Amino acid sequence: NDGYDLWLAPADKGAAAAEVTVIGDSQTLQLAAAELRRDLTAAPLPVVLARADAPELAALGLPTAMLGAEGYLVCAATVAGRPSLLVTGNSDTGVLYGAFAAIRAQKTGGDLAKLDLTSTPKVRLRVLNHWDNLDGSVERGYAGQSLWDWWTLPDFKDPRYTDYARANAALGINGTVLNNVNASPDTLSAAYIAKAAALADVLRPWGIKVYLSARFSAPIELGGLKTADPLDPQVQAWWKAKSDEIYRAIPDFGGFLVKANSEGQPGPRDYHRTHAEGANMLAAAVAPHGGVVMWRAFVYAETDPDDRAKQAYSEFKPLDGKFADNVLVQVKNGAIDFQPREPFHPLFGAMPKTPMMLELQITKEYLGFATHLAYLGPLFEEVLEADTRAKGKGSTVAKVVDGALEGHDLTGMAGVANIGRDRDWSGSTFNQANWYAFGRLAWDPTLSAEALAREWARQTFGDDPRVVDTAVSMMMESREAVVDxxxxxxxxxxxxxxxxxxxxxxxxxxxxxxxxxxxxxxxxxxxxxxDRTRTGSNAVAQYAPPVARMLADPRTTPETELLWFHxxxxxxxxxxxxxxxxxxxxxxxxxxxxxxxxxxxxxxxxxxxxxxxxxxxxxxxxxxxxxxxxxxxxxxxxxxxxxxxxxxxxxxxxxxxxxxxxxxxxxxxxxx
Ligand code: BDP
Missing domain, CATH: 3.90.1330.10 (Alpha-glucuronidase, C-terminal domain)
Known part of the structure; x- marks a missing residue:
């Protein structure tokens, strides 16, 4: 077993496959049915897949309204006079997620006869960020070359792209940024748009949208303009035309991810414009097509060497309320850079008018690459549970990210992918669990890291309790070991x-x-x-007052973060x-x-x-x-x-x- 199957290991070949009927016709429903036929076994009832608006379900009075666009319901129901196990949702993708949920439930010990599952994603954009370069290398990638074979695209669609899509859809991941945030302008050339479109065609039936990282200076490099100033009408027109061109090739293109004025990347600051002015210019270009801009807050400049941890907040906090409606500000979990432990980023809770997208790093740049076993579920959970106190107790990062705290509908979570062309995708078996945990937490940021470890281990190693318990025990102590x-x-x-x-x-x-x-x-x-207290950089003052007070005193600072602040x-x-x-x-x-x-x-x-x-x-x-x-x-x-x-x-x-x-x-x- 080389680990290729991830959490999709086929069910026991000997057991009887489920009888599956599809009501309606769409490629996505057919894919969902195929998953169930392959992996659901010994179903006590025939399985019916149907969208909630199918006439056959009209009389059942199912509570499907609350499922939203992507949620699912799996329950026993009499459909067209036949007792069945019904898998439904308001969209084809919702049904697909329901099918994967039923399979997961069975593989993790659920009883199909009593299955009653309902779930709706809490976060709208659940997105992988590939730091993949067009030459096939992957920045901070430790699992081989890029999965995208740009050279043979768009003609050859490697079957691995489909397996990648299945693995993601099983978790509810619905977007992927194909290329590195340190982006080549060529990504936006006609040839590469065609390649991205070919990938989008493979991913679409699985509910996954394609996004691209955009290089801010592309109007100069590709368009031959003299400037990339976001207030220049020619620059604006260039981005509009470029967006129109992309949408002609990829009608459901998700939008742009941008790293600007960070680590040498170009950006609006080069023209004395703000990050909001830069983001809004791109946002205007994709808005007519329903696209978004994910604008990263990971900035630090030589000009402010006082405390790097303070810079993103200093620069972005004053821009709250200035971003267009289709912009999310994408913020790393901590204020420095994906370290084995960082306190939560002070921007969470500090920009109530702006959708804050959480960026986590799945690839283990600072936690031993692919070699060290470090299950990141506890790290992800720690930041999601951190209490910003922005609106009183319980103002967790999770509630900022899922929009509940400030009432945002546009919400997102990004994970820097650990995926490459290695047979096991992620460079080691246990690294797969980090991809898994990210996807599941993006669906529901309140899930527990330990429960997810167990879920993953059962689907990965089978149901021998000794193996599962051992794997979970190792995983749960692993990240703290790296910190230590x-x-x-x-x-x-x-x-x-x-x-x-x-x-x-x-x-x-x-x-x-x-x-x-x-x-x-x-x-x-x-x-x-x-010293980040008043006697030092005073970074603690970037947190809400109760948090700032707690962190100002080493005796009330959690020991896990002691030397970060003192x-x-x-x-x-x-x-x-x-x-x-x-x-x-x-x-x-x-x-x-x-x-x-x-x-x-x-x-x-x-x-x-x-x-x-x-x-x-x-x-x-x-x-x-x-x-x-x-x-x-x-x-x-x-x-x-x-x-x-x-x-x-x-x-x-x-x-x-x-x-x-x-x-x-x-x-x-x-x-x-
Ligand atoms: C750092 C990486 C660098 C990335 C940068 C980023 O070392 O390779 O380009 O983050 O997030 O962690 O942009």
Whole structure:
């Protein structure tokens, strides 16, 4: 088993396939029926698929109005005089989601005879962001080349595109941005629009819309204009014509994703215009076609080196209310950059008039690439549950994102994909779970990470409770282990230059201050941590007053985020009674020990998991164990060089000296 099937492993071949009838005719309904015929077994009743407006359902008085455009209902019902298991929804896609929900229910132990499922997505745009380049490479991609074979498109439609669509539709993902946010202007050329259109044709029946990342300066590079100034009528006309051209090829094109004035990308600031002026210009171009603009808030400029964590808020908060109706501002979960742990981004709850789209990173740029086992469900859950206090207690990020807090109808969640051309799609079996958890949480941000881990494990490994329990137990401790061995207590951005894989807390030689790890940890002989209170950058003031008050005082700041907000003495007393330094060592040790624990657990199910997936996972865990030790040792040896302290009694001495760790080079690490 090479993991190709993801969560869609076919049901037991021996069991009787379900009898499935389709009322109505659409490609999507036929696809839904095929899924059920393949994967639903021993159904006690014949299955009927029908849209809620089918005349055959009129007399049943089903509560379908509340399902909205994409929700589903699966229940026992007498259809045309026959007791049946009915799968319905207000759209073909809703029915498709219902079919996948029924299959999931059966595979996770549900009793088909009692099936009564109803669900409506809480978030409207549930979108993958591929950071895929036209040359086939993937930025921060660790699962092989891009899935999109741009060279053979639009003629050859690789069957994998269909399997990709199935896997996403099974989770309720309804959009995909095909190309990197560091976008090539060529993406918008006629040749590449035709290629994107071919992909859109494959994805459409599965309810998935295509979006493109747009390079802001494309009117210059492609259009030969002298400027990309958003207030220039020629520039506006260029984008309008370009949008019309795209919509002629892709009538249901979703819209644009834009990274502007960030890390060297062009943007409206180049012309002294605001992000809102830039976004609105594009929004006007796609609005007549029903498209949206997802405008990223991930910006930081050299001009404001005081605290990088403050910049997105400083720049975007004043623009609240200035964005067009079809613009979403896409905000990373934390204010820096997808670190193993970050406090929630202060923009959540701070721009009530603007739809805030949450951006999560599924690919593990800072959590050990494809090699380390780190289930991100708990990270996603942590940010979604974080309480912004913007409108009193319970103003969670989830409620900002799903629109409930401010009454937005246009809502979205984006996940930076971890998908490539590897046979197992995501570079390892357990990485698939991160794609899975993202998709399910985008449908319903209140789902629990642990429940999703269990759901995934049952569909991935089968229903042997020992395997499932083991997998879930490993997954649930895995992310905290990475936090522990890479940097506990809110330390962040400690990686070495370029590859973002291994430790480099000593790095202090990069051109811009905020590129250097020393900028983030500020360790010196007296203490460690970034003072973001009033005596420092005062980033805490960007949070709602009750949160700001809590974070202003190290005694009320959650220990998990302590050094993100405070610079503290090495002998600061932690809740455990140990000093900060002693407690840091405890955490580094715990991180390594947890990986060893995962290895032991995995060894315990060797006879119960197929050899291929078992041994690759075991090997990766061994790599992770070595590298957890590397992170721990390199970090501790460096901290000791700064604080002059020694390791507590009984603690393992680092394997090498600081010079050795500093000398390590990884010029060919993947995914740059
Ligand atoms: C950082 C990545 C960089 C991305 C950037 C972004 O290192 O490759 O281009 O985020 O999100 O995490 O735009």
């Amino acid at each position: 061995y890479t940097g506990p207590f809110g330390l962040a951005h400690l990686m070495d230059t370029g590859h973002h894989y291994g430790p480099g807390p000593w790095v202090n030689d990069l051109a811009r201050p905020e590129w250097n790890p020393i900028y983030y940890h500020k360790a010196d002989r007296s203490g460690i941590g970034f 610079h503290l003495a090495w002998d600061w007393k932690m809740k455990s009674g140990r000093t900060l330094w002693q407690e840091m060592v405890v955490r580094y040790d715990r991180g390594v020990a947890t990986v060893a624990h995962m290895q032991r657990q995995w060894d315990g199910v060797k006879d119960k998991v197929d050899a291929e997936r078992w041994s690759k996972t075991a090997t990766y865990l061994a790599i992770q164990h070595n590298e957890a030790r590397w992170w721990r040792d390199a970090s501790l040896v460096y901290w000791m060089s700064v604080n002059g302290l020694s390791l507590p009694e009984g603690s393992l001495a680092p394997e090498h000296d600081l010079a050795w760790y500093k000398a390590q080079r990884f010029p060919y690490a993947p995914g740059h």
